[in-house]
Structure formats: C-alpha cells, structure tokens
Amino acid sequence: MALDIEAATKLPPKVITVRVRRYNPETKKIWWQEYKVETHKGMTMLDVLLDIKENTDHTLAVRYSCRMGLCGSCGVNINGTPMLACQTQVSQVTSNARPVVTVEPLPNFPVVKDLMTEFSDFFNKHRSVKPYLIRKDTEEQENPKGHLKMNPEEFIDILQFSNCIFCGLCYSSCPVVAADPEYLGPQALMYTFRFINDVRDEGHKERFAIVDSEHGCHRCHFAATCSAVCPKAVDPAGAIQGLRSKLFKYRLGFFKKKSSEVLSAPPEKGERVPLPPEATTLPGVDLKQFEKEPVVIKLPKE
Amino acid sequence: MSDDEKFRSLEMENRQGFWKASLNPWLIRAKNNPERVAFVLHRVTGFIIIAFLLAHILETDSPVWSQYAPINGLSGWAAWTYIMGIESAWWARLGEWIVAGAVLFHALNGFRLLLTEFFGLGIGKPVEPKPPYEAPTLNAPQRTWLYIEFVVALVLWAFSAFLIFG
Amino acid sequence: MIEMENKASNIQIWQYITAILLIFLLGYHLLQRVPWLFNVSTFDQTLTSAFVYNQYKEAGWALLLLAWVALFHGLNGVRGMLFELHQGKTYNTIINVLFWLVFIVFAAIAALTIVKLPAY
Ligand code: SF4
Ligand code: SF4
Ligand code: FES
Numbered sequence: 001m002a003l004d005i006e007a008a009t010k011l012p013p014k015v016i017t018v019r020v021r022r023y024n025p026e027t028k029k030i031w032w033q034e035y036k037v038e039t040h041k042g043m044t045m046l047d048v049l050l051d052i053k054e055n056t057d058h059t060l061a062v063r064y065s066c067r068m069g070l071c072g073s074c075g076v077n078i079n080g081t082p083m084l085a086c087q088t089q090v091s092q093v094t095s096n097a098r099p100v101v102t103v104e105p106l107p108n109f110p111v112v113k114d115l116m117t118e119f120s121d122f123f124n125k126h127r128s129v130k131p132y133l134i135r136k137d138t139e140e141q142e143n144p145k146g147h148l149k150m151n152p153e154e155f156i157d158i159l160q161f162s163n164c165i166f167c168g169l170c171y172s173s174c175p176v177v178a179a180d181p182e183y184l185g186p187q188a189l190m191y192t193f194r195f196i197n198d199v200r201d202e203g204h205k206e207r208f209a210i211v212d213s214e215h216g217c218h219r220c221h222f223a224a225t226c227s228a229v230c231p232k233a234v235d236p237a238g239a240i241q242g243l244r245s246k247l248f249k250y251r252l253g254f255f256k257k258k259s260s261e262v263l264s265a266p267p268e269k270g271e272r273v274p275l276p277p278e279a280t281t282l283p284g285v286d287l288k289q290f291e292k293e294p295v296v297i298k299l300p301k302e
Numbered sequence: 303m304s305d306d307e308k309f310r311s312l313e314m315e316n317r318q319g320f321w322k323a324s325l326n327p328w329l330i331r332a333k334n335n336p337e338r339v340a341f342v343l344h345r346v347t348g349f350i351i352i353a354f355l356l357a358h359i360l361e362t363d364s365p366v367w368s369q370y371a372p373i374n375g376l377s378g379w380a381a382w383t384y385i386m387g388i389e390s391a392w393w394a395r396l397g398e399w400i401v402a403g404a405v406l407f408h409a410l411n412g413f414r415l416l417l418t419e420f421f422g423l424g425i426g427k428p429v430e431p432k433p434p435y436e437a438p439t440l441n442a443p444q445r446t447w448l449y450i451e452f453v454v455a456l457v458l459w460a461f462s463a464f465l466i467f468g
Numbered sequence: 469m470i471e472m473e474n475k476a477s478n479i480q481i482w483q484y485i486t487a488i489l490l491i492f493l494l495g496y497h498l499l500q501r502v503p504w505l506f507n508v509s510t511f512d513q514t515l516t517s518a519f520v521y522n523q524y525k526e527a528g529w530a531l532l533l534l535a536w537v538a539l540f541h542g543l544n545g546v547r548g549m550l551f552e553l554h555q556g557k558t559y560n561t562i563i564n565v566l567f568w569l570v571f572i573v574f575a576a577i578a579a580l581t582i583v584k585l586p587a588y
Contacts, residue, residue: 351542386517
C-alpha cells in the first residue's frame with residue numbers, strides 16, 4: 001500500500017482498543033483478545049504491539065526486526081488489509097469515531113503462533129525460479145575478468161523489482177494463492193521477470209520453462225491486489241503481465257533477449273604515487289601546530 | 303497425524319479458499335484496487351454465460367431435436383415457436399437481460415485482459431521507486447480502460463433493457 | 469515433462485485466440501437481434517421462426533463457428549477455475565476428460581442444428 005505521508009503528522013485517538021487474533025499451537029486454540037493501549041503522536045502499529053507485549057501480555061508473539069520497513073518481517077493483517085506494522089501509523093487505521101483496530105496474522109500463510117506466520121513455502125517458491133544470474137560461460141562467471149555492460153535505462157528496468165523486501169504481503173492478498181497452494185505466487189513470478197529483464201542474465205529459457213507450468217504465471221488473473229498492497233511499489237501485477245506477454249512471444253518465436261557483452265577489464269592499478277615534497281596542505285593549515293595543540297570539539301551537554 | 307499433515311492442515315486453516323476469493327471482491331480491503339472487482343465480476347459473469355450458452359445451444363437446436371422428441375406434440379419450427387412463447391414471460395426476459403449484461407461486461411473486460419495479459423500493453427513501465435511508493439500499473443492506461451469499460455458496459459446494458467423489455 | 473510445461477501456455481494461447489474470434493463473431497450475433505437493422509420494430513420479431521430460419525440459411529457457418537469457439541472458450545475457462553479449486557493428478561485427468569466430453573457433445577449438437585435444419 002502506498003505510504004500515507006500525512007499520517008505521521010496527525011494525532012491518533014488517546015486510547016485505542018486492539019483486537020488481536022491469537023493462536024496457541026500447543027492447545028490449537030484460536031481466539032480474539034482485546035487490549036487497551038495509550039497512544040502518542042507518531043505511534044506505529046508495531047509500537048502498539050510491542051507496548052502490549054511489554055506492559056500487558058508477554059505471551060503475545062510478534063515478529064519484527066528493523067522497525068523501519070526494510071526487513072519485511074512485520075507483515076500483519078490490519079483491519080483486513082495486509083500491511084507492514086512498522087510502516088502503519090495508528091492515526092492511519094483508527095479515528096476518534098472508531099478507536100478500534102483488528103490485527104490478524106497474514107492470510108494464506110500457516111500460522112506459527114499468534115501473529116507469526118510460516119514463510120518456508122514462500123521462500124521455497126522464490127528459490128524455485130532460480131533467483132540468481134545465470135551465464136552460459138560459467139568459468140567467466142566464477143572468475144570474472146571484466147564487467148558486464150548495463151546502461152542506466154536497463155538498470156531502471158530491474159531496479160523496481162529488486163526493491164522487494166520479501167514481506168509476503170502480495171502473497172497473502174492474492175486470490176489465486178488463496179485457492180491454489182501450489183501457485184508460485186506474485187513474488188516469485190515477479191522475480192522471474194526481474195531476471196528475464198536483466199540484460200546480464202542468460203537463463204531465460206530455464207526460467208520460462210519453470211513459470212510456464214500449471215501453477216505458474218498463467219494462473220494469475222490480474223486482480224492486481226498484490227500491487228495495491230506492496231509497500232515498496234514493486235508492482236508484481238504489472239511484472240506478471242509483462243512476463244506472460246514475453247512468454248507468449250517466446251513460445252510463438254518472437255522473443256529476443258537483450259543481452260549485454262562483457263567489457264574488457266579495467267586498467268590495472270599502478271603504484272601509488274607519493275606526494276611530492278613541496279606539496280602542502282590547505283593554505284593556513286599548519287600540521288605541526290595541530291600536533292602540539294589538538295583541536296577539541298565541544299559537544300553540547302545532554 | 304504426521305508433521306507434514308499437521309503443517310498442511312494448519313496451512314489450510316488460514317487460507318481463504320476458492321469460493322471466498324472468487325466471490326468476494328473485498329476479501330482483502332486494499333485501497334485503489336478496482337481490478338479485483340473486475341476480476342470477481344469476470345468470473346461470475348463467465349459462469350453465467352457458460353450456463354446460458356449450454357442452454358442456448360439446446361434451445362436453438364430445438365427444431366432438430368423436437369423431430370425425435372416432440373414437446374407437447376409439436377416438432378420442427380412449431381416447437382421453436384412454442385419455446386419462444388415460454389421465453390416471452392417476464393422472468394425469462396429478466397434472465398436474458400442479466401445474461402446480456404454479463405456478456406457485455408465479460409467482453410469489454412476480456413478485451414482489456416487481452417491487451418494487458420497477451421500483448422503486455424497498458425501496464426506500468428518500471429520506474430525508479432520513490433515515496434509514497436505507488437505501483438505504476440495502478441496508474442497505467444489499463445486503469446483508464448477499466449473505468450471506460452465499466453461505463454460503456456452500463457450504458458449498453460441500459461440499452462439492452464430497452465430492447466428486451468421495450 | 470517439456471510437453472507438460474508447454475501445455476500451460478498452449479491452453480492459454482487458445483483462450484486468447486478464441487477471445488479475439490469471439491469479439492467479431494459475438495458482435496455479429498448480437499447485431500442480429502437489433503430489430504432496426506432488419507426493418508422490424510421489436511426484439512421479439514427478430515425471434516420468429518421465419519426470421520431465424522433465414523439467418524440460419526444466410527450465415528449458418530458463422531453461427532456454428534461461434535458456438536464452437538464460445539464453447540471452447542467457456543469450458544476452458546471453467547476448467548481453469550476447477551484446476552484452481554482443487555489439485556491432484558487424478559482430479560486433473562477427470563476434469564480434462566469431462567471437458568472434452570462436454571465439448572464434443574455440445575459441439576455435435578450445435579453442428580446438427582445447421583446440418584439437419586428442417587425446412588421452414
Ligand atoms: S513484491 Fe512487494 S509485497 Fe511482495 S514480497 Fe516483495 S515487497 Fe513484499
Ligand atoms: S495480479 Fe495475479 S498475482 Fe497479483 S494478486 Fe492478482 S492474481 Fe495474484
Ligand atoms: S520490522 Fe522490518 S519491515 Fe517492519
């Protein structure tokens with residue numbers, strides 16, 4: 001979901017009620033629990049959950065790491081929308097008229113405990129599309145002698161997709177994943193497109209064979225919810241349609257892979273040239289003087 | 303229960319399932335996502351159309367099959383006229399009108415899907431990602447086509463009501 | 469294996485080819501029901517047996533093609549949905565067999581309409 005830039009400047013309701021869907025793997029019980037939390041300006045939903053964990057209920061399980069929208073561990077379903085808890089302001093999801101917010105684990109992922117979900121299927125699917133550069137010349141790839149050429153436009157073609165943080169929000173929102181557990185899912189298909197778009201890559205035939213399967217890219221119905229919830233504008237929906245049309249072109253024999261050549265090696269680094277004796281530092285700077293009286297920078301007191 | 307089975311059952315617990323996903327466009331409350339509504343409508347209208355199509359093939363074949371199995375003692379084109387008589391009732395017309403709407407939407411939306419999925423047109427080009435992180439496809443021409451198609455389908459549907467009930 | 473892998477695309481490509489054909493064929497078929505194009509005044513008058521008999525005689529082949537193409541497109545779409553509903557090898561085979569069965573039966577019925585059409 002696109003960032004709500006204004007949200008952090010707004011004041012959330014003083015006290016909010018958080019309804020959490022909890023799951024205990026030992027007793028196999030699922031229940032809803034309510035907590036009251038006092039808020040402050042700029043509080044995120046992750047802060048709320050940690051506040052609960054710290055002050056009210058230590059048994060609540062939450063996963064997080066970076067708390068700044070970079071690691072992709074804190075995805076939860078807030079009010080029915082998969083979002084990163086750390087990037088969601090309380091003021092964005094509650095109002096004075098309705099100071100209640102529901103938090104659930106991500107749908108389409110098996111739950112480990114409470115809000116923690118199991119990602120191994122997701123990562124296995126990601127691995128299955130070979131998310132690494134494949135070159136015909138493996139020897140060259142292992143011991144590179146030069147660079148692979150890529151101009152800025154070609155870089156933009158893959159930059160957006162490389163921004164994926166593997167948060168799984170797209171996967172949890174997709175209606176096809178909801179029905180077909182074997183569907184590769186938006187993230188893995190988007191990554192296939194990223195490597196097919198990459199001019200340095202030569203493994204497009206292998207990758208096309210992987211996604212052109214029964215549970216591959218043709219399962220997608222372009223509902224675009226994946227793009228609507230993605231916190232990094234990676235746009236898996238667009239990527240999958242691009243992948244499909246390229247796959248059709250490939251099957252019908254019109255596909256031409258853009259491929260970059262290996263550039264020659266950069267010139268060897270020579271010996272470091274020592275400063276000539278007459279070279280000085282900036283005018284007015286006397287190094288010897290500094291050695292005698294070091295400059296002390298005073299920091300303001302806390 | 304083996305570990306694997308346990309894992310599977312737990313997994314299915316949190317999966318929303320085929321029916322909910324195909325019938326409820328607001329299963330995931332994502333903002334800025336009319337494509338999902340179009341997806342659900344495309345499915346539902348497709349279902350209506352295939353049900354109608356099977357019935358329609360039998361119905362248009364009535365001058366032939368009624369020669370072997372007459373209805374009400376009527377066969378050939380007389381049977382056709384008899385069936386058309388039944389279908390001029392208000393409930394049959396209502397059904398026809400619903401099918402007409404389904405066909406119109408399915409055709410127009412299908413045209414958009416043909417352009418985006420098959421020809422790869424109208425979807426967003428990769429851009430340098432910047433806050434507030436809006437996915438380019440959600441602002442690409444396909445979105446305009448989607449709105450146009452909703453409006454055109456509604457207008458033509460109203461016109462078909464005029465034809466069928468008028 | 470390779471064969472199987474190609475299949476997913478092939479099915480989908482046929483879905484799009486039939487879609488393109490349907491735009492034209494169905495457009496034509498819908499226009500057949502617009503009364504003013506044929507100098508009659510109501511929708512019902514385009515459904516009288518004389519009127520329909522003439523249309524069968526004029527463009528029966530187009531209507532037959534439409535029936536086949538639409539059947540394939542529709543049943544194929546339903547097949548895709550059924551594959552999504554449940555997964556499994558036996559299940560897939562059953563669905564595939566059912567798909568061809570229903571397709572052939574209804575395609576044959578549609579063909580009979582044109583071939584054995586009784587005189588008006
Ligand atoms: S594509 Fe977007 S939503 Fe999906 S895992 Fe990557 S960052 Fe998350
Ligand atoms: S565009 Fe495709 S992958 Fe994305 S949510 Fe829709 S069906 Fe799933
Ligand atoms: S904690 Fe890292 S993305 Fe939210």
